[in-house]
Amino acid sequence: MTTKARQQDPVGAVMVVGGGVAAIQASLDLADTGYLVYLVEKTPAIGGAMSQLDKTFPTNDCSMCILSPKLVECGRHPNIQILTQAEVQSIEGQAGDFRVKLKQQARYISLEKCIACGACAEKCPKKVDDEFNRGLNKRKAAYVKYPQAVPLKYTIDKDNCIYFQKGKCKACEKICPAGAVEFAQEDAQLELNVGAVIVAAGFRPYDPSPFAQYSYSRFANVVTALEFERILSASGPWMGHLVRPGDEKEPQKIAWLQCVGSRDINNCDHPYCSSVCCMYAIKEAVIAKEHSHGGLDATIFFMDMRTFGKDFERTYEGAKERGVRFVRSRVHSISELPDKSLRLEYATEEGEARTEDFDMVVLSQGLEVDPATAQLCQDLGVELASTQFVKSGSFSPVATSREGVYVCGALAGPKDIPLSVMEASAAACAAGGNLTAARGSLVSLPEITPQRDVKGESPQVGVFVCSCGINIAGVVDVKAVMDYAATLPGVAYVENNLFTCSQDTQDKMAQVIKDQGLNRIVVAACSPRTHEPLFQETLKAAGLNKYLFDLANIRNQDSWVHANEPEKATDKAKDLVRMAVAKASLLEPLSEAKLSILPKAMVIGGGLSGLNAALELTRQGFETHMVERDAQLGGNARLLRVTAQGEDVQAYLAELIAKAQAEPLLKLHLDTAIKEVSGFVGNFKTTLAGPAGEELIEHGAAVIATGAAERRPTEYLYGQDPRVMTHLELDAALLTGELTPQKVGGAVFIQCVGSREPERPYCSKVCCTHTVESAIHLKEHNPDCRVTVFYRDMRTFAERELLYKKARELGVLFVRYHLDSKPQVSLQDGRLLVTALDPILGREIELEADLLCLASAIVSHKDESLAQMFKVPLDQDGWFLEAHVKLRPVDFATDGVFMAGLAHYPKPIEEAIAQAQAAVSRAVTVLSKTEMWLSGTVAFIDPKKCVGCGVCWEICPYQAISPDEHGLAVANAALCKGCGTCVASCRSGAPNLKGFSNQDVMAQITAMLQG
């Protein structure tokens, strides 16, 4: 499909290269903001690395479970075209009007005809290594990538197909009931016209085969981390049973070796830190312990534990409590014992040589850019850094060297899922921002299936019992549950699915609903918290009101937690299905109120994040109000010298502030506080209290970017001696020239001042880099300066590791200390002395400092009043709590409110800016619509029962209830959030909550106890 655009107008389409979670998020954001998206994936299905993970840290959410709804959403989005088995060949033209040439491999199975029954794969005689399971088991030459794949369509692997290689077979063609096998298909050349390109081609896990001393390719029980993910995965080769590949026995003792292919220039040219391995190793160790039957002994060998993200440090401490052993040592060799167990040789911290045997070894492999991807980038004119990751500046974190081409995810540097998702939204923002003029030009309005009127029909309940692979079926007798469901009153149709959430099952379900005339749907599967929206979409597609649905949670709250009691778990599943059927039978179609959206935004906080968010919003054409409580803009950045990449922060900030002051769409409210917030998504009313008095601002969305503060230390003589200063003070002193490196003879840095302590059990993330960068600055300007850094773990994650390396090369001395033996600072005759125990030397050292820089913690503002006004939560450390730690990193559970910057968690500038752009992208998904539909789960009040006593309107947390002219309560659906507090407070039974009515709950109680 090509669209000719006029010279001036950009093309309202964006190509996203890659199919992982970053590509998916970028695609969804762009598609939701009015652009046509071509999602170009090399393999036969989207999902990327995340689809292969078992769990995700730090919450240990099931990776596939949280990803699957996104996959399906992507697969069925009317504005997203997924091109699988396709690769970009070239990009011509310029930003706003690119012509992209693609090659798409033949699938040999028709996407339209394939029903994903699997007959072809079953019949196919050719077995090959299953790359999805990292070669731990086999697949056929006719195959589907994984059970929840999108699109869920089979493929013939030409290179391994007997017919293609030897000229005859075609067993699949004969068996296919749908006539979908098409050997005559040929590879296709496509040319697409797009306004922007986002490269999100992801990473490749480092292959440790060349790493001779770890003998990965020789010893069966040495596995990579990704292999281990597959071993742990319920859909993996051993269905989640923890066994070692060598003999399929359950290991009792496992070692994780960190930094395999990271921070290593001897075995590989990877001087960077891969950022994610520490956390995934902890996660794997903890999950493995849970999977294990005999109390697994889990040991992690590491150099520095880099648990720098939100809640990571708690996970690390939690793992220690759960008995995971952490050994600070680099294992230097592995040998295999006769029973295929492994002997590890390493030196302890104290230098003592040790030998220890393990049943299994997991290599925590790093992340690297696939050379093919690197080549593609070069072909596209996208510049790479020395690390082969795509080069981007701190101030434009998702822009590449080619205008109009953006990057996000692990291709832009090793990173975890939330950061990838955040960058994906940022890239969508950056790409979409240039195409504003063409927004909506290429997308068609979503087709709305007319809703069938079910009034007067008796319940015809369809029950879909999911096996979830073996997640449910491995414990619960799914067949028995299905048979039982068929006997329940009102049930008209029953079916069992391997994966009810897969797209083909969803499509089939829609068909079944239509064919069977079903009017209520019960899915017995996983949690409504993750999957209800997905199934509700299917109801909509089938012309059924989406509220005629209930989910019986027979996985998370049954099969998974009663794994050893299959009979009781089956009984429970039956009960849960009976309860769901009873509730579903009573459900009524609900209508959703329509809301108009005010296309104006408010950004709270005028720091770097807020400024970026505000300018991006105005660039996209939305009037924006910026509220800053200070009299000037800039926030913490006013005190920062350079970024980790060495860019000048002050110059950038000045430019940014000038832009903000010149921007006509941006209304600045300085020296202003927020007094009151009312309203809801699309229609907020915020009262500001500024120098000129109070002002009421109406806006459709808000971005909270209120930042954080550097903690004022109370230790190490801070405040008692002018030579003791914090990072921001040091930067400021260097900026003003108050301090010059030449005058510093001895500089000491102490890390983790107030971070990673019981009272503040988190890592402040930026201090290690800041220290290293300051140390380098001192050394570069005064090579004679003695610079010593006291640290606990150096957390120069990702490419910051290069700075750490450079600092050491420049002679900066790094000395580790323990939490229980912190350095001591004293004043003796005006001399500032730092004494500490050197763990390597094993003795006390004393240093004299002209400068003692304390890497003080970054602390939240714990802004409870703001949180309450916007009805958004704070976590236990006072950071704003996102809607979902992994997949909704800048969203709040409250619609229309988003966050960016340090208010979320300490982070470096490029992340803060990316997050600001991401918040804008998410906000634009709201602001770019003229109207939106509210939830139907709202309270309503029966005027015949209301006595007007006022209890409900007194307690409604959203002021959604007020008395009418007769003094009777009326609920406003636009304000109501559906909590139901009014319902439970009313003595008269006048309010009820749609979807959770008294009748519904009562039916569930009755079905539960009287079945």
Add this chain to the structure above:
Amino acid sequence: MEAIAQKIREAAKKLLSEGKVDVVIGYAKGSVPMREYPYFAYTPEEAENLTWSSFCCNNLALYTIRRPGRMAVVAQGCVSRNLVNLINENQIKRENLYVIGLNSPGMVDRRKVQALFPGKTITEVIEEPEHLLVKGQGFEERIERKKFLRSNCLTCVQRNPVISDELIGQAGPEGHGGNIDNVAAPWEKLIPAERWAEMQETFKDCIRCYACRDACPLCYCYVCFVDEAQPQWCAKSQDEADVMTFHLLRAFHCAGRCTDCGTCESACPQGIKMRRLTSKIEKDIRELYGYRPGMEIGAQPPMSLFKPNDPQDFIK
């Protein structure tokens, strides 16, 4: 008593003849002894029927609910507290209400009197200052009034009206000597099985006539939960579970609202002591949230409030 009654009549007549109110709600002498009844005087002549005695047990606040027009109500302490409740719950407007307040002498429990004469019919009870002269077929006995007060009156803390537009007689003393804290929640000292046995014993005679509910000035819902059909919270039978459900939930619905006026017990044709149950809730509300219902116009009821540090020892 009669002197007070005369003042009530005079006040009523004045209000009615001046057209200040459409009706005066008070008590009139019943057709059987010890049973005065709620009376509605619309004219000065009808006001002659108003009375005041030891047997004014109905809570007249009940009759103000949803009543149009201007009305005067004869209100002793508990009735006035319920009027305050009803104002706070938007059921009546203060400006439509004229409170003829008076100190309550404490009402006499006719069942306690009757219990002195088992199987005998009392035909007349004559009020004397501190005594009652009880007459029946073939007997006559003078009894000390104070000893036969309703138990809620014995522990009353608010005999004087909390609001009044006109005070009949003098503001009197508070209290009747009983301490509610000594008698509230009488089963607290028992073990669960004994408590349940008390529960069964207390409510075994309930015939679910709902006189307790219908006499109560708190129970003004159009649809009581017990009459709900969708869902049916409680079947209509005499089964123990149904009877208990009714009484427990009714008690709960009165939480933070009950003034312990005792009209429920007075109304009950079976003499059920439901205050054994309701007193527990009132005690909790007093002790946990420091609240006495109906004492102040504009007070926020405790069940529509919370404090961040409310007690929660029982929550894991």
Add this chain to the structure above:
Amino acid sequence: MTEAQFEPRIAAFFCNWCTYGGADLAGVSRLQYPTNLRAIRIPCTGRMNPNFIMQAFRQGADGVWVSGCHPGDCHYIAGNLYARRRFTVFKNLLEYAGLEPGRLHFSWISSAEASKFQQTVIEVTDAVRALGPAQHLIKDIRKVA
């Protein structure tokens, strides 16, 4: 029925945002716990009409457990804090009327507290099991005239 064989039936009411999430997470974490409870998902403990507790006992539940967000964590700002007063008064009332302590439980469990969830299930189940089958408030039409 001997005590050893007695498997209580426990009706649980979880708020969608915290405890239901905690229960899901317990599942994801494969934390094993007794099978006795059946959960009903409600949006918020503020939605929890104490009458539901009564209804569960009426219909023969041996135990009832209501769980929601910690104070301050309510997705709906303060639904759980209003609920707390209701629960306090209602629990006191039921136990005053003879419901054995240990049949009716309340907890605050966040969506991250999988192990607290597991521990609480065990605690609740053990407590109810120890009390034996429920005797009071049950509307059992098979047993009445």
Add this chain to the structure above:
Amino acid sequence: MSHKILAKDKLDAFLQGLCRDQDLFAPVMKDGKVGWAPVTTAAEALWEFSNSELSPKDFFFPQTECMMRFKNVQGDPQGMIMQAEPALNKPRVLLNIRPCDAKAFQVLDMIFVQDEMTNDLYWRDKREKTTLIGLACNDPCPTCFCTTVGSNPHGTTGLDVLLTDIGDKLVAESFTAKGEALLKELPEVTRQDLFQAGELKKAAEAKITSGVAVDKINAATVMELYDAPLWDRVMESCLNCGTCTFCCPTCHCFDIQDETQGEAGRRVRNWDYCMSWLFTMHGTGHNPRGTKKDRVRQRFMHKFKYIPVKRGGEIGCVGCGRCVQLCPVNIDVRKVVNDMNA
């Protein structure tokens, strides 16, 4: 039929005979209240009392009565079967029932057992298996007005036997074959005894000083009474509770509900009362007796106009005075009826 003498010192023997194959119930004093309970000896029963606080109608028409049980499972051999409740398995005797209450049963017979279609087997079964031994009222209460509604303190309607306490002995008169059989062994009455009983009857009748007049009610049309202004005042203090109805010996309304438990269930009828708004509430939401006034009027109209019109002049009130005693707001039926009759 026959008149016999039952000496008080022979009472136990007589009661023993009654108990042999039957359940015997009588008014007893319990917690200061007169109520009905099983007895086996004369000492347990009350012989001097006004009347039980509640009517004994629940012996025939229990407040909650299971009509049948069912199971709704297709394919189950026990399923889809409606199982009748067992009939009364043992005959019973109500001893010392007051004549007004016995009269009430006869009024109710007219309603429960009318013809082949209206033939309430639950009522009939218990009525047929129950013997009523009345105890004449020598000391009617001030609230009694039986004589003005066609009953009498020494009335015999509906009884098998009437006992009249004449001091150290009772005159026992039988009116049915069942009653006759019971008295078979007893000695004959003397004329003196009969005379004494007659005098007591006269004295008792004389003690009933209050009453109702219904002549004008009978003469008026239904609509005249219905639209009469008195109802506005009568209803004012009414609570719309069920006290009058539930204590009344002739109130007989009920509500039938199916109570289910899983797949099984029972059909049960419970006393209902016309004072409740729910009583006439339609599924549509319409309520033909939507106001308190409608409901208050119904009860009096039913007893004093509708029943007389339909049942050949029989009044639906036996003058026991219970409602007068128990009404929490002292709505006195005598006053209301006299106002109707004004």
